[in-house]
Amino acid sequence: MSREELKQRLSEICPSVTFDETGEFLMAFFTPDVFLTQMKELRCATDLNFDYLFCMTAIDWKDNFTAVYHLSSTPFRHALVVKVKLTDKENPVLDSVAGIWKGANFLEREVYDLMGIRFNGHPDLRRLILEDDWIGHPLRKDYADENMIEL
Amino acid sequence: MLIEEDYITEEGDFVVNIGPQHPATHGVLHLKVWLDGETIKHIEPHIGYIHRSIEKMSESLSYRQFIYVTSRMDYLSAHINNQACALTVEKAMQIEVPQRAKVIRVLMAELNRLTSHMLWWGCTGLDLGAVSPFFFAFREREIINELMEDTCGARLTMNYMVPGGVMADLHPDFQRKVKEVIAQFKVNIHEYDQLLSDNVIFQERVKGVGYLSKEDAISFGCSGPTARGSGISCDIRKLYPYDGYENLKFDEIIEQGGDCWARYKVRIAEMHQSMSIIDQLIDNIPEGDFQAKTKAVLKLPKGEFYQRVETARGELGVFIVSEGGTTPYRIKYRSPNFSNLSALPTMAKGCKIGDLVAIMSTIDLVIPDVDR
Amino acid sequence: MFITEYFKTIFRSVKSLLTGMRLTGYYFTHPSKTLTQEYPDNRKELKLADRFRGEVVMPHTEANEHRCTGCQACELACPNGTIKIITKQEILPDGKKKKRLDTMIYNLSMCTFCNLCIVACPSDAITMSQDFEHSVLDRSKLRKILNKPDSKLMEGVE
Amino acid sequence: MTLLYSLSGLSYHIQSWLTRLLGNTMAVLVSEMVIVGLCLIGFLVLLSFTLGYMERRVAAFMQLRLGPNRVGPKGTLQIIADTIKLLFKEGLTPTNADKFMFNLAPYIMIITTMLVTAPLAFARNFQIWDLNIGVFYVSAVSSISVIGILMAGWSSNNKYSLLGAMRSGAQIVSYELSIGLSLISIVILTGSLRISDIVMSQQNGWWIFKGHLPALIAFVIFIVASTAEINRAPFDLAEAEQELTAGFHTEYAGMKFAMFLLSEYVNLFIVSALAATLFLGGWMPFHIGSWSGFNHVMDFIPSSLWFMGKTFFVIFIIMWFRWTFPRLRVDQLLNLEWKYLLPISMLNVLLMTLVALLGWHG
Incomplete structure (x- = not known):
C-alpha cells in the first residue's frame, strides 16, 4: 500500500489521526483513549495487516512521553510508525498491545522498566532488566543516581 | 505427552534455575524453568545481568563516539553493529559514502558474519555435547580475526566504521589473505558436515525440536536465521538494501521447517552465501577514497532516523531521535536477540532440558545484545 | 517394509x-x-599486526622531543575520559605566552582501544603501540604519564 | 615357559617367601591381602593418572591442539599437579545436604569399582581372585555403583544433582541388560563363567574372530552399552555439563570429587579390560593359524603387555567416541537401548546359541 493510500485508510480508522511525513516512514499520531482498538484494526484489517512489530520504544520529551511503535507488514511490506503522546508526566499509562503482538510483551516490560510507562492489561508487567526494587526509571531525562559519573 | 492444562504452573512445582552462571547460556542469562520430570512446562527468562545502559550512555556521546559502544552489544558481529550506526548518521546527514568504502564495509561485514556463524557452529556442537567442533570452528575464525587485526587493529571490537566511510584503508595484504582463507574454508566446510550436520545423533537432537510457527515468529518480531528458519522472508540485505547489497548476487536462505534443524541449515547455507559475496567483491574493490570528507563535529538535523541492517543474528535497528545537537536525544537499539529470546518460552514448551540447550544455541543468543 | x-x-x-x-x-x-601457538615461548617470533591497537603511546625522538601541542583534541574525542591533558603557560623567547603540554595522563584501565584519539590528533603526536601485555600487580600502575620528563615540543610542530 | 619378568612367577616367589618368613597360614593370608590391596590401590591410582593424561592428549590431538605440555616432560606431571590441587581443596558439604549420605556416596563408588577389579586376569596366571562365577560377579557388583550415584544425587539437595542421578539410574538399569546379554553370548561359547577359562578357551583364536558375526555384533553392543554404563560421552547424561552443569557431582569438591573422577577412570579401565578379556583374548598373544615362527615371536611379548595393549586399544576407542559425538537426549538414550540394542542382542544370543550348537566356534 502506498503512503497516500495508507494515510487515507488510517483516517478511516481513526478520524482524529495526524500525520508527520518528515521521516523515512509515515508517522501517525494516535490518541491514548481509543488506541487499543485502533491498533487491533491495524493488525487485523486484511488490507493493512501490520503483523510485525519490529521496534517499540518511548521518548521522554519535556512535556510528554511519546510511545513509538514501528510496524510493518510481512505480506505487503509497508511500514508505519505509530506514536502516542502521553501528557501525564507523573504517571503515564497506556493500553498494552501484548495481546496483539506477542513480542510486545517483552518490549513493553522493557519500556516500563526504563521509562516508567505503565501498560494497562499487560499480562506480566514487572521490571525486565533492572532489579525489582530499583527506584526510578533510568532512561527518563530527570533520572538521577548517586553513582552516575559525569565525563 | 502433556496436555495443555499440565502447563499451568502452581505451588510446589519443580523449578530449576538455569543460569545466570551456566555452561550453556552463552553469558549471563537466567532462565527459570518449570519442569515436569524432564519436560519443560514453562520458561521465564530473566535478563539484565549485564545491562550496561548503552542507550543512556549514547545520549551523552557524540555521533563519532557512540559507534564504538555498539561493538559491545553483539560483540560477535561488531562490524555490522558499527555499520548500522554509521549508516544512520550518514542517512541523517546525507553524506555520500565513496564506493570503495561501501565495498570495504560489505566485505568486512560478510567476513564478520562468517566468523560469527563459525563460532555459532562450534557452540552448537559444544552445547550438544560434542566438544571437538568448537576447535574446528576456531581454525578459520582465527585466521579471519587476524585479518581483521591487520586492517582494523583489533580482533573483536574493531570500531572500524566511521560516519562517511571506514577508519583506515585496507591492509595491502588484505585481498590475498582473504582469498586464501576463503579457499581454505571452502574445503574445510565439508568437515563441518562430516562432524556435525550428517551425524545421526546431532540430527536426532535438532530435528523437530523447538518448533516455532511462522505466525508466532512474526508475532514475536523474530528476525534473522531464527525467523528465516520458520519460513519468513526477512533478510534486510534483500528487502531494504544498504551499502550496495542491491548490486550483489546472493540468495536469501529460507527454510520452512521452523525447528532447530531448519535454523541450523539456514546458518550453514548463509556461510556459503557470505563466501559467494566475498568472492564477488574481493577482486572488484574500486579505487578511490575510503572515507568521505566530513566535518570534525557532526550535527544531525532535527528529526527521527531509523536504519536497519542484517547482523549475523537478525535485524538490528538503530533509532536516533535528534534535537539538532551534537549528541542524540534518544537512541534505541532494536536488537535481534531481544525479540528472538522472547520467543524462547514458546519454542521450548514441551521439550526436554536437553532440547532447551539445542534451542538456545540455534537461536544463537548473545546476551550482551539482549541486555544492551 | x-x-x-x-x-x-x-x-x-x-x-x-x-x-x-x-x-x-x-x-x-x-x-x-595442530594449530596451537605456544604463547610465552614464541614471544620472540610473535609478530603482531602493525596496526594492532595495544595502548596509546607518545613517541619521543632521541632529543627527547614529542609532537604534542596540548590541543586536547584527543581528550575531547575520547568517549570514556581515558586521556587527561594538563597544560601550562610557556613564555617563548620572543615574549609571547603559549599554551604547552605539561602532562598527558593516560588511564589504561579505562581505555577501550577505539582509536578515536589517534584519528583526532592533528599533529600525529600519539600512536598505538603493539604492546599487549598490560597486566600489572597494582591498578595505579595503569595510570600512565605519556610524555617523558623534561621532554619538549618538537620544532616546527604547531 | 616361565619368563623372568612374568608376573605370575613374581607373585609365586613373594608367596613362598612370605610362607618361609611367617609360617602361619593365617598370617600369610592376611599379609598377602594387605599387599594385594596396597598394590591394587597404587595400580589404580597410577592407572587413572595415565588415563587422565591419555584422555587429555587424545582429546587435544583430535581437536587440533597440543594438550597439556607445560608441567613435567610433555605435560605428564600435569595430572599430578591437578591431583595435588584437588587434595588441598576444601571438601565442601552443602548446609542442607544429608551429610552422612553425601560423604558416603564417593566411597561407595570407589569401593564398587575396586571390587570389580578382583576377577580380572591381568597376565598369565595373575589374578587376584579367580572365582568360578567371574563374569556374573563383575556384572552384579558393577551395578552397585548406581546406588552411589543415586545417593550422591539425592543427598546433595541440588536439583541438577537430582536430575542427573535420576537420569543415571534409568540409564544404567537399562543398559545393564544389553551388557548382560552380550556377556552371555560369550559365556555360551565358553561354557564357563570363570574368567581364566574364558581366556584359556581363546588359545587358538580370539572370540571376535572365532565367534563369527554374532561375536562381532556382541562386541560392538558391549562397547556401546558399556560406554553408557560408565556414563561417558556420548552417553554422559548424568553429568551432561551443558545441561546439568555437572549432574550428580555438582556439589562435590576436593577429594570427594577426585574419588568420583577416579572411579570414572577405573570404570573405564574395567569395561575395556572386560571387553579385551571376553572378545580379544585377554592376555593371550595374537596367533595366526600355523605360522609357528610368527606365533613364537608373539609369545615372547609378555602376557601383561598383551592384556594392557588390548585394554588400552578399547579405551582409545571409547575416548574416540567421546571426542567425536554429540550427546544423546535422555529419551533417545532409552530408545537406543530398548528399540535397538536390546532386540538385536537378544537375536544375537539366539544366533550365538546356534553357532555353539553347530560347533562352528571350533
Missing part, C-alpha cells in the same frame, strides 16, 4: 558416526596439523 527400514536406519546411523570418527581419527594421526 518395517524390518528393512529398521536395518537401513541402523546402517545409515553407523555410517554417519564412522564418518565423524574418520575425521577426528585423521587429525589424531596428523599431529602436524
Whole structure:
C-alpha cells in the first residue's frame, strides 16, 4: 500500500489521526483513549495487516512521553510508525498491545522498566532488566543516581 | 505427552534455575524453568545481568563516539553493529559514502558474519555435547580475526566504521589473505558436515525440536536465521538494501521447517552465501577514497532516523531521535536477540532440558545484545 | 517394509558416526596439523599486526622531543575520559605566552582501544603501540604519564 | 615357559617367601591381602593418572591442539599437579545436604569399582581372585555403583544433582541388560563363567574372530552399552555439563570429587579390560593359524603387555567416541537401548546359541 493510500485508510480508522511525513516512514499520531482498538484494526484489517512489530520504544520529551511503535507488514511490506503522546508526566499509562503482538510483551516490560510507562492489561508487567526494587526509571531525562559519573 | 492444562504452573512445582552462571547460556542469562520430570512446562527468562545502559550512555556521546559502544552489544558481529550506526548518521546527514568504502564495509561485514556463524557452529556442537567442533570452528575464525587485526587493529571490537566511510584503508595484504582463507574454508566446510550436520545423533537432537510457527515468529518480531528458519522472508540485505547489497548476487536462505534443524541449515547455507559475496567483491574493490570528507563535529538535523541492517543474528535497528545537537536525544537499539529470546518460552514448551540447550544455541543468543 | 527400514536406519546411523570418527581419527594421526601457538615461548617470533591497537603511546625522538601541542583534541574525542591533558603557560623567547603540554595522563584501565584519539590528533603526536601485555600487580600502575620528563615540543610542530 | 619378568612367577616367589618368613597360614593370608590391596590401590591410582593424561592428549590431538605440555616432560606431571590441587581443596558439604549420605556416596563408588577389579586376569596366571562365577560377579557388583550415584544425587539437595542421578539410574538399569546379554553370548561359547577359562578357551583364536558375526555384533553392543554404563560421552547424561552443569557431582569438591573422577577412570579401565578379556583374548598373544615362527615371536611379548595393549586399544576407542559425538537426549538414550540394542542382542544370543550348537566356534 502506498503512503497516500495508507494515510487515507488510517483516517478511516481513526478520524482524529495526524500525520508527520518528515521521516523515512509515515508517522501517525494516535490518541491514548481509543488506541487499543485502533491498533487491533491495524493488525487485523486484511488490507493493512501490520503483523510485525519490529521496534517499540518511548521518548521522554519535556512535556510528554511519546510511545513509538514501528510496524510493518510481512505480506505487503509497508511500514508505519505509530506514536502516542502521553501528557501525564507523573504517571503515564497506556493500553498494552501484548495481546496483539506477542513480542510486545517483552518490549513493553522493557519500556516500563526504563521509562516508567505503565501498560494497562499487560499480562506480566514487572521490571525486565533492572532489579525489582530499583527506584526510578533510568532512561527518563530527570533520572538521577548517586553513582552516575559525569565525563 | 502433556496436555495443555499440565502447563499451568502452581505451588510446589519443580523449578530449576538455569543460569545466570551456566555452561550453556552463552553469558549471563537466567532462565527459570518449570519442569515436569524432564519436560519443560514453562520458561521465564530473566535478563539484565549485564545491562550496561548503552542507550543512556549514547545520549551523552557524540555521533563519532557512540559507534564504538555498539561493538559491545553483539560483540560477535561488531562490524555490522558499527555499520548500522554509521549508516544512520550518514542517512541523517546525507553524506555520500565513496564506493570503495561501501565495498570495504560489505566485505568486512560478510567476513564478520562468517566468523560469527563459525563460532555459532562450534557452540552448537559444544552445547550438544560434542566438544571437538568448537576447535574446528576456531581454525578459520582465527585466521579471519587476524585479518581483521591487520586492517582494523583489533580482533573483536574493531570500531572500524566511521560516519562517511571506514577508519583506515585496507591492509595491502588484505585481498590475498582473504582469498586464501576463503579457499581454505571452502574445503574445510565439508568437515563441518562430516562432524556435525550428517551425524545421526546431532540430527536426532535438532530435528523437530523447538518448533516455532511462522505466525508466532512474526508475532514475536523474530528476525534473522531464527525467523528465516520458520519460513519468513526477512533478510534486510534483500528487502531494504544498504551499502550496495542491491548490486550483489546472493540468495536469501529460507527454510520452512521452523525447528532447530531448519535454523541450523539456514546458518550453514548463509556461510556459503557470505563466501559467494566475498568472492564477488574481493577482486572488484574500486579505487578511490575510503572515507568521505566530513566535518570534525557532526550535527544531525532535527528529526527521527531509523536504519536497519542484517547482523549475523537478525535485524538490528538503530533509532536516533535528534534535537539538532551534537549528541542524540534518544537512541534505541532494536536488537535481534531481544525479540528472538522472547520467543524462547514458546519454542521450548514441551521439550526436554536437553532440547532447551539445542534451542538456545540455534537461536544463537548473545546476551550482551539482549541486555544492551 | 518395517524390518528393512529398521536395518537401513541402523546402517545409515553407523555410517554417519564412522564418518565423524574418520575425521577426528585423521587429525589424531596428523599431529602436524595442530594449530596451537605456544604463547610465552614464541614471544620472540610473535609478530603482531602493525596496526594492532595495544595502548596509546607518545613517541619521543632521541632529543627527547614529542609532537604534542596540548590541543586536547584527543581528550575531547575520547568517549570514556581515558586521556587527561594538563597544560601550562610557556613564555617563548620572543615574549609571547603559549599554551604547552605539561602532562598527558593516560588511564589504561579505562581505555577501550577505539582509536578515536589517534584519528583526532592533528599533529600525529600519539600512536598505538603493539604492546599487549598490560597486566600489572597494582591498578595505579595503569595510570600512565605519556610524555617523558623534561621532554619538549618538537620544532616546527604547531 | 616361565619368563623372568612374568608376573605370575613374581607373585609365586613373594608367596613362598612370605610362607618361609611367617609360617602361619593365617598370617600369610592376611599379609598377602594387605599387599594385594596396597598394590591394587597404587595400580589404580597410577592407572587413572595415565588415563587422565591419555584422555587429555587424545582429546587435544583430535581437536587440533597440543594438550597439556607445560608441567613435567610433555605435560605428564600435569595430572599430578591437578591431583595435588584437588587434595588441598576444601571438601565442601552443602548446609542442607544429608551429610552422612553425601560423604558416603564417593566411597561407595570407589569401593564398587575396586571390587570389580578382583576377577580380572591381568597376565598369565595373575589374578587376584579367580572365582568360578567371574563374569556374573563383575556384572552384579558393577551395578552397585548406581546406588552411589543415586545417593550422591539425592543427598546433595541440588536439583541438577537430582536430575542427573535420576537420569543415571534409568540409564544404567537399562543398559545393564544389553551388557548382560552380550556377556552371555560369550559365556555360551565358553561354557564357563570363570574368567581364566574364558581366556584359556581363546588359545587358538580370539572370540571376535572365532565367534563369527554374532561375536562381532556382541562386541560392538558391549562397547556401546558399556560406554553408557560408565556414563561417558556420548552417553554422559548424568553429568551432561551443558545441561546439568555437572549432574550428580555438582556439589562435590576436593577429594570427594577426585574419588568420583577416579572411579570414572577405573570404570573405564574395567569395561575395556572386560571387553579385551571376553572378545580379544585377554592376555593371550595374537596367533595366526600355523605360522609357528610368527606365533613364537608373539609369545615372547609378555602376557601383561598383551592384556594392557588390548585394554588400552578399547579405551582409545571409547575416548574416540567421546571426542567425536554429540550427546544423546535422555529419551533417545532409552530408545537406543530398548528399540535397538536390546532386540538385536537378544537375536544375537539366539544366533550365538546356534553357532555353539553347530560347533562352528571350533
